Amino acid sequence: MxxxxxxxxxxxxxxxxxxxxxxxxxxxxxxxxxxxxxxxxxxxKHAPKGSPNVLLVLLDDVGFGWMSVTGGLVRSPTAERLFKRGLLYNQFHTTALCSPTRAAMLTGRNHHSVATGVIQEMATGYPGYCGIIPKGCATFAELLKQSGYTCAWFGKNHNVPDNQTSPAGPFNNWPTNQGFDYFYGFIAGETDQFYPSLIRNTTPVEPPKTPEEGYQLTRDLADECVGWIRQQKAIAPDRPFMAYFAPGAAHAPHQPPLDWRGKNAGRFDLGWDNYRETFTQTSSRAALFPREAS
Known part of the structure; x- marks a missing residue:
């Protein structure tokens, strides 16, 4: 070609x-x-001409029937605008667990093939379950980087083996050794949204301000991601970027900022069975969900 x-x-x-x-x-x-x-x-390295920038957003514990873009009752106007400008896929598979789903997405392989059959804290010394992604299974960031991209990861990382999460390393299974040029987030399944355990690349850092000054983790991650993208486009405007954004907000602990609390109050008072019926009808009309499913 x-x-x-x-x-x-x-x-x-x-x-x-x-x-x-x-x-x-x-x-x-x-x-x-x-x-x-x-x-x-x-x-x-130069990416092929016309290579797109990529923003990948991964949310924990968000069902297909939650957001309005797929027929749910949680308003998601930004996702709806993106859908109107692009594509929405309705066939997918997740493991309903943090680490396995992420390992499969990062490598494009079955989670057992990349030794992540369970979450990191429950890893065992058996094939498919030790929690150490084999070096022969490259992440998409490693492949993109070798094709001229710059890659960054913001937010949750639940793919570092549990006995390798300390600031003393080893760091060979951390994002910056898996193809990502930059990492800002936390190494765990969850963290406090107001007092997070933050890592920049491999170094622990303090949040830029206190909760009393308006700090909240999701906003911090978004600001950091936007700042990184602007920096990349200012310094190397012709080089495409890949930004992986994985906030921990929908996962426990549920700690939204005060101005976001109660925005969906009452939306789910109709009960599970009625909600399921409402979602099925709405998504079926939009051809996102098969009518025969229930």
Missing amino acids: AEDKASAYPVHLDRNHLPEPEWKFPNAKIEMYATKSKPDFPPN
């Missing part, structure tokens, strides 16, 4: 062969004198 010459790799750095092989200096020439020698620097 032909590519723009400015963005094409040499043959031995073809994107079809990942991980990329060691640079062999194919055109270098070493002579007795420097003036007669010829260098051959490794080329900079």
Whole structure:
């Protein structure tokens, strides 16, 4: 498949062969004198022309029937606007568990194939369950990075083995060693939304302000993500980015800021059976849910 010459790799750095092989200096020439020698620097990575920026948002404990974009009663105007401009997929599989779902999404493989059959805190010393993603199973960030992207992860990481989560490391299973250039979030299944255990790359950091000054984790993560994107586009506007945003807000502990509390009060008072019927009818009309399902 032909590519723009400015963005094409040499043959031995073809994107079809990942991980990329060691640079062999194919055109270098070493002579007795420097003036007669010829260098051959490794080329900079360039994404294919027209490569899109990617924003991936992952929410814990949010069912398919919650948000208005899929027929639920929780208002989601931003998601609805995005849906109108793009695509909405209605066939999916999750494990209903934090670590396995994330491991499968990060690698594109079955969660047992990447040793994450259970959450990290319950890992066991058996195949498929030890919680250590094999090095032979690359994350999407590793593949994108080798194709000229810059990648960042904001929010929850529940994929570091439980005995490797301390600030002393080892860090080989942390985001910055799995293809991500930058990480800002927490290493655990959950954290306090007002007093979080924050990590920047591999270093513990304090929140930028106190709850009394208006701090709340989800807003902090969003601000950090927006700031990172702006920085990337200011410094390297032609380089595409991939931002993975995984707030812990819908997962326990449920600690929304005061101005968000009560916004959906009464919406679920109709009870489970009536809610299910309402969702089924709404999503069926939108062709998002099969009519025969219940």
